Each structure stands twice: as C-alpha cells, then as structure tokens.
Amino acid sequence: MEFAVGLVAKLLLTFGSLNSTWNAQPTDDLAHAKCFSLKTSLNLENTTILDVSYLPFPSKIAAKETCESTTTSVPLCRVQFHTHSSDTSVIHGEVWLPDEWYGRLMALGNRGLAGCIPYDELSYGSSLHFAAVGSNGGHDGDTFLPLLHHPEVLNDFSYRSVHVEAVIGKEIVGAYYGRRPEKSYYVGCSQGGRQGTQAALKFPEDFDGIIAGAPATDFNHLMHWFGMLSRYLGAPNAASSPSYIPLDSWKIIAKEVLNQCDGIDGVVDGIITEPDACNFRPEALLCSADATEKPCFPPPQVETLKKIYSPLYGLDGELVYPRYDPGGEDSPLMSFGFSGEFSAYAEQMMKYVVLNVTDYDVSQDYGLKNLVLLDNVNGGGISTFDGDFSAFRDRGGKFITYHGRADPVIPSGISKRLYDLISRTLGMPSLDLFYRLFLVPGMDHCTSGVGAARFGQAPGTETLNASSHSIILALVDWVEQGIAPDAITGTASDGAMRLHCRYPEKSVWDGSSFNCKAA
Numbered sequence: 001m002e003f004a005v006g007l008v009a010k011l012l013l014t015f016g017s018l019n020s021t022w023n024a025q026p027t028d029d030l031a032h033a034k035c036f037s038l039k040t041s042l043n044l045e046n047t048t049i050l051d052v053s054y055l056p057f058p059s060k061i062a063a064k065e066t067c068e069s070t071t072t073s074v075p076l077c078r079v080q081f082h083t084h085s086s087d088t089s090v091i092h093g094e095v096w097l098p099d100e101w102y103g104r105l106m107a108l109g110n111r112g113l114a115g116c117i118p119y120d121e122l123s124y125g126s127s128l129h130f131a132a133v134g135s136n137g138g139h140d141g142d143t144f145l146p147l148l149h150h151p152e153v154l155n156d157f158s159y160r161s162v163h164v165e166a167v168i169g170k171e172i173v174g175a176y177y178g179r180r181p182e183k184s185y186y187v188g189c190s191q192g193g194r195q196g197t198q199a200a201l202k203f204p205e206d207f208d209g210i211i212a213g214a215p216a217t218d219f220n221h222l223m224h225w226f227g228m229l230s231r232y233l234g235a236p237n238a239a240s241s242p243s244y245i246p247l248d249s250w251k252i253i254a255k256e257v258l259n260q261c262d263g264i265d266g267v268v269d270g271i272i273t274e275p276d277a278c279n280f281r282p283e284a285l286l287c288s289a290d291a292t293e294k295p296c297f298p299p300p301q302v303e304t305l306k307k308i309y310s311p312l313y314g315l316d317g318e319l320v321y322p323r324y325d326p327g328g329e330d331s332p333l334m335s336f337g338f339s340g341e342f343s344a345y346a347e348q349m350m351k352y353v354v355l356n357v358t359d360y361d362v363s364q365d366y367g368l369k370n371l372v373l374l375d376n377v378n379g380g381g382i383s384t385f386d387g388d389f390s391a392f393r394d395r396g397g398k399f400i401t402y403h404g405r406a407d408p409v410i411p412s413g414i415s416k417r418l419y420d421l422i423s424r425t426l427g428m429p430s431l432d433l434f435y436r437l438f439l440v441p442g443m444d445h446c447t448s449g450v451g452a453a454r455f456g457q458a459p460g461t462e463t464l465n466a467s468s469h470s471i472i473l474a475l476v477d478w479v480e481q482g483i484a485p486d487a488i489t490g491t492a493s494d495g496a497m498r499l500h501c502r503y504p505e506k507s508v509w510d511g512s513s514f515n516c517k518a519a
C-alpha cells in the first residue's frame with residue numbers, strides 16, 4: 001500500500017519495451033559521449049556510479065518489483081548511483097539530465113513508506129527542463145521492515161535521503177553541464193510532503209524553493225490516528241464487529257454528508273469548501289425502530305462515525321490529531337484506512353520502529369499506550385512537527401504547501417495546525433513572506449477527487465504552462481523573480497476551474513465564482 005496509490009497518472013506514451021540504453025532513433029553523439037564520460041569522471045563522497053546511459057526519447061524505464069515504471073519525454077542523460085550515507089545505510093538514486101536544461105535542479109520525494117525511485121516524477125521534472133534527482137529513500141520496498149534494528153536506515157527515511165539527493169544532485173549537475181544549478185527545488189507529496197518539510201527544518205541550505213503537498217507531518221500522531229481508526233472500525237476482527245462500516249456504506253454516508261454540508265459555502269456542487277464548518281451529524285443515518293426501507297445505520301455504526309468525525313485527543317486532553325475531513329467519503333482512497341484491516345502502516349511503525357520486534361500482534365489492544373511509546377521513541381526524529389523555520393526563512397527560502405480538503409488519507413487539518421505552529425513559533429501572524437498553504441476544496445490525496453485538483457503539482461496534472469495554473473512555475477517565479485503566488489487556479493476533470501486560496505484566507509462565493517477573502 002502507498003499513500004498515493006495509483007494517484008500519479010502515468011504519461012500516456014507506450015512504445016513497447018525499449019531498452020534503457022539505446023533505441024532505433026538517431027542520437028546526438030556529442031551528448032552521448034558527454035554523458036558516458038560521467039561513468040569514470042565523477043568522484044563523489046561515499047558514492048558509486050552504478051550506470052550511466054544516454055536516453056533518446058521516448059525510452060521506457062522499467063522499475064523494480066512493485067515500483068512504477070515510466071517513459072521519458074525528453075532526451076536526457078541518466079545517472080544511477082548509490083551513496084553510503086553511513087556505515088550501515090545506503091541510498092539508491094538517479095539523476096536525469098535533460099539536453100535542454102534551464103539551470104535548475106529538482107529533487108523529488110517518495111510516496112507511501114518510500115522504497116521506490118520516483119520515475120514518473122523524474123520524467124515530469126526533466127520534461128520541465130529541470131535536472132531531476134530522486135531516490136528510494138534509503139530502502140527498497142513499500143515496507144518498514146528494512147528499518148528494524150537499522151537506525152541509520154530510519155534516519156535516511158526520516159530526513160537524510162533528500163539531503164543526499166541535494167548534495168549528489170548538485171555535484172552531478174555541475175560535472176555534466178559545467179556549472180552547478182543556479183537554483184535548487186524540491187517537489188513531493190504525502191510522505192514526500194513530510195520529507196520536504198524536514199528538508200526546510202534540517203537542511204535549510206539545500207533548497208531555494210520547496211513544494212510539500214499533503215504532508216505526512218506530525219508523523220507519529222498520524223500513525224496513531226491510523227491505528228485508532230482501525231480500532232474504531234472494530235479491529236482486530238472488524239468484519240464481524242458491530243462497529244464495522246463496510247466500504248460500500250461510505251457512498252451512503254457521502255450523500256448524507258453533502259446533504260448536511262454542501263450548501264454551507266453557498267453552492268450545491270458536491271464540494272465542501274470548508275470542512276471545518278461542517279458539523280456532520282451521523283444520527284441522521286440511524287435506523288428508526290420501524291423503518292427498514294431506506295439504507296440506515298445501527299447505533300454501533302453511528303457511534304463509530306461519531307469517533308471518526310471527532311478530533312483525536314491524548315491522555316491529558318491534548319489534541320493529538322485533527323479529525324477526518326467530511327467530504328472525502330466517496331473517494332476510492334477510502335480503502336486505505338477504512339477497509340477494516342488493522343492499518344499496516346501503524347502496525348509496521350509500532351513493530352519495526354518503536355518496539356523493535358517482528359512477532360507481536362499490534363491490533364489486539366492498540367490504544368493510548370501506543371501513543372506514549374510513539375512519542376517517547378520518535379525514532380530518527382520522524383515526527384516532523386516543528387515550527388522553527390527561521391533558518392530557511394532567513395536565507396530567503398520559499399515554501400509552498402497544499403492540501404486537499406477531501407483527503408481521506410491525511411486530513412487537511414494537520415496542515416492548518418503546522419501553519420499555526422510556525423506562526424506562533426516565529427511570532428509571525430502571517431507567513432506570507434516565505435510560506436504559503438493552499439487549501440484545495442474537493443481534492444482528495446495529492447492529485448485527484450471531484451474538485452479542481454490539477455495545478456501542475458505532479459505528473460498527469462499539467463494544465464496551462466503558466467504560473468497561475470502551475471504550482472511549480474509559481475514557485476520558480478517566487479524564488480527567481482520575487483513574484484509570490486496569491487492564489488492558484490486548479491482545473492477539475494470536467495475542465496471547470498477554481499481559484500484555490502492561501503490559508504488563512506477564505507474561499508468565498510460571490511454569486512458567480514469563488515474568490516479569496518482575508519480571514
């Protein structure tokens with residue numbers, strides 16, 4: 001399982017199984033020779049160049065095991081490397097160096113529990129004429145098992161793999177083009193959003209601009225929320241539990257949520273602009289004593305819904321994690337956290353990172369004691385919930401984050417919380433100077449959903465080649481010209497467009513469209 005399961009649309013180019021080194025098209029001999037020379041000319045700290053190949057386009061790049069393959073979209077030089085980040089950890093990475101290069105580096109994040117080199121994103125970045133660098137996050141496979149008894153592998157996952165991408169990426173760019181990148185960027189979503197947040201906190205010199213979408217920040221508490229959702233649904237034996245809500249039932253709940261809350265924003269359009277204004281009342285779905293005709297929910301299921309739509313609190317009444325955002329119920333991604341299986345992420349985190357064991361059934365009595373353990377261990381400093389962005393701000397870094405308001409995987413409330421934490425920590429009522437959070441009504445996790453979810457944030461979301469419609473171009477304008485994005489225009493799958501506002505501004509219907517108004 002991944003946070004962003006199947007969300008990143010593949011480029012629709014399919015040209016059979018071209019080999020990764022050569023195909024029948026003519027190639028630029030000079031570019032090829034220059035590329036090939038990297039195999040012997042590079043001498044980088046702790047790093048071995050595994051392979052170098054010049055790729056005419058389109059070339060198919062086959063991924064390992066469960067990872068996603070891709071097709072290149074511009075001619076480029078591909079460098080595969082591994083870096084020993086410590087005596088007991090190694091990071092696999094690739095740098096894609098397009099023939100037509102605009103002087104910029106784009107480092108990429110991972111998804112899910114990492115373990116894959118993000119090929120689609122490498123293809124996307126290089127198609128925008130960035131030199132692109134990505135890595136497996138320090139381990140292979142979408143599982144935490146490699147982290148067991150390997151604190152350095154955990155460090156790679158928590159914060160170091162992206163730093164290695166920055167260091168090695170800049171070196172390889174310098175060697176290939178004869179000059180280092182003028183500006184360096186980072187782009188990631190979900191786990192990648194968390195990694196980008198760590199980059200700003202721990203290595204503020206690495207990037208001039210960062211895009212961190214739907215970030216898995218406050219990671220320990222997110223894992224606890226996953227665990228508690230499983231418990232609410234009746235884990236470990238959810239299927240036979242009266243508390244369990246079958247996946248099919250969420251379509252009915254989705255309708256009732258919209259029935260109660262769609263109109264609050266002034267338009268009945270299937271989108272809840274501000275889920276925090278929606279006090280969804282699941283009792284409306286209760287089975288009455290006599291009526292059996294319409295679909296209805298017995299009291300234990302309504303009780304489950306009450307818990308899901310409430311924030312998660314700790315032992316002393318402190319807020320641990322914000323609630324599920326009403327509005328995401330109809331998303332195919334509901335299967336991630338609501339299948340009734342005990343959350344694989346919460347389970348692996350508890351076993352392999354916190355307790356350091358393999359043979360323990362986490363699901364039996366998961367609860368508050370697990371929260372205490374998660375907080376106490378905080379392995380690798382994985383939490384990623386720190387308001388001190390001063391070093392990144394002071395060197396002129398620009399940070400863009402975005403979050404779907406109908407995200408059933410990582411509730412958008414966490415991004416508001418981090419904004420407010422930074423605001424308090426730095427004593428800045430508004431972070432506009434260097435940090436902007438765009439809230440995206442109707443978008444689920446990272447890229448999809450019924451809302452205007454496409455704004456160039458990832459492969460498959462390209463619309464107009466303009467900074468008003470592309471969050472990556474908007475960041476480049478901000479970093480390189482000082483033109484900050486006040487709002488971003490997203491496009492829905494039916495072509496409808498909508499302006500997305502930056503927190504804490506509000507998205508307000510004026511009778512014909514949504515506009516951004518000061519809070």
Ligand SMILES: *[C@@H]1O[C@H](CO)[C@@H](O)[C@H](O)[C@H]1NC(C)=O
Binds near residue numbers: 087
């Ligand atoms: C190289 O390895 C050493 C020792 O393992 C480590 O301290 C250093 O940070 C590494 N450098 C890079 C660029 O990974």
Ligand SMILES: *[C@@H]1O[C@H](CO)[C@@H](O)[C@H](O)[C@H]1NC(C)=O
Binds near residue numbers: 379
């Ligand atoms: C598991 O290992 C980590 C170090 O990797 C350590 O911080 C933690 O305390 C260990 N957990 C237990 C329960 O001993």
Ligand SMILES: *[C@@H]1O[C@H](CO)[C@@H](O)[C@H](O)[C@H]1NC(C)=O
Binds near residue numbers: 127128465
């Ligand atoms: C996007 O537009 C800019 C000029 O505004 C141009 O330099 C660039 O090549 C265009 N990119 C693509 C992918 O068409």
Ligand SMILES: [Ca+2]
Binds near residue numbers: 269
């Ligand atoms: Ca609405």
